[in-house]
Amino acid sequence: MPDPRRLSxxxxxxxxSLGGIASCSTAFAASKPDxxxxxxxxxxxxxxxxDQPHWLYVPADPRLLGRQVRIAGSAISMDxxxxxxxxxxxxxxxxxxxxxxxGQAFPRPPHYxxxxxxxxxxxxxxxxxSSVQPLRVSCNPENSQWNGAWIIPLSMDRLLTxxxxxxxxxxxRRHQASDPVKPSFACAxxxxxxxxxxxRSATLAGYDRSVSAAYRRALKLSDDDTAPLRQAQRDxxxxxxxxxxxxxxxxxxxxxxxxxxxxx
Numbered sequence: 663m664p665d666p667r668r669l670s671x672x673x674x675x676x677x678x679s680l681g682g683i684a685s686c687s688t689a690f691a692a693s694k695p696d697x698x699x700x701x702x703x704x705x706x707x708x709x710x711x712x713d714q715p716h717w718l719y720v721p722a723d724p725r726l727l728g729r730q731v732r733i734a735g736s737a738i739s740m741d742x743x744x745x746x747x748x749x750x751x752x753x754x755x756x757x758x759x760x761x762x763x764x765g766q767a768f769p770r771p772p773h774y775x776x777x778x779x780x781x782x783x784x785x786x787x788x789x790x791x792s793s794v795q796p797l798r799v800s801c802n803p804e805n806s807q808w809n810g811a812w813i814i815p816l817s818m819d820r821l822l823t824x825x826x827x828x829x830x831x832x833x834x835r836r837h838q839a840s841d842p843v844k845p846s847f848a849c850a851x852x853x854x855x856x857x858x859x860x861x862r863s864a865t866l867a868g869y870d871r872s873v874s875a876a877y878r879r880a881l882k883l884s885d886d887d888t889a890p891l892r893q894a895q896r897d898x899x900x901x902x903x904x905x906x907x908x909x910x911x912x913x914x915x916x917x918x919x920x921x922x923x924x925x926x
Contacts, residue, residue: 695752695797697815702731703868706833708787710768710780717829721786724876724920726825728868731834738799738808740825741865743917747801747808755796755812760789760822763796763814768829785831789816843867846874855906863909869916876923883926891926 707726709717719726730741738747755763764787765779772778782791794814801809807826814822819836841864843849849861860866877895884891898919905911 695815697818698733698797698813698821699735700733701837702733702821702834703837703864704729704731704832705835706786707830708785708833709830710770710784711786712776712780712784713768713770719828719830722875723830723924724872724879725924726832727875728871730837730865730868738801738806740807741868741913743914744826745803745806747799747806749802750808751800752797752813753800755798757793757795759791760787760794760814760816761791763794764831767812767824787822787831787833789820789822837864845870854903856903856912859905859907859909859912866909866912866916869913869920872920873916873923876920880923880926 704726707719707723708721709719711721725742732739733750736749738750758766761782764782764785768780768785770776770778770780782789794816796812796814799808799811799813803809810827811823811825816822821834823832823834824830825832843861843864845857845860845867847857847870849857852858860870880891881888898915902912902915902919905915
């Protein structure tokens, strides 16, 4: 467990830095950039690998990887049961290099014993260190996880964001209507109602992959006797299958199972 005093110092340092970034923002156009609008999929979740114990999520965290994000004029939403950002507003933060922005957004405490500012490679980010225009998000209600987050357009089909200011980065890929739906199993013709329904939805397929990833992680972290975990997974599959074609039921069942497995 991380030292609470060290964690408190780190969070204070982080909040001070983010406050400094926010204070020098300038007004952006009233409507969001057209390049942001559409549906996006979280394809990478990462933290500062040299400061990972402080963060709530882990690299490739199944709770976030594969989630669908929708950005429209009326709202920003993610299919993880979080609070939508209604009527989102954007303000432009100062332009900088990607490396400079990430380094300033995720400072380490001075006594940490490593460089104060992380490098892109510490987050396993493979993007070139080019000039970027970060955007600060404002939301109604203010308790949306998106409120105060930043978004960096990297290209027409890639975004970088810190979502809920939780100390990690998400890489988003633009979702195309032609993209195949890919759950953890092969979508062959079947009479299995739940699997047929999952194979028709990018959201459900993403959660199916997340359950599979979280289950593999739990098996790896469990004691030598994995029989109870395997039996619990079989029991859960029966309850999931009882949802049949009910999309909301399937989504909740898989979302809850991912959260349960990540507590193992």
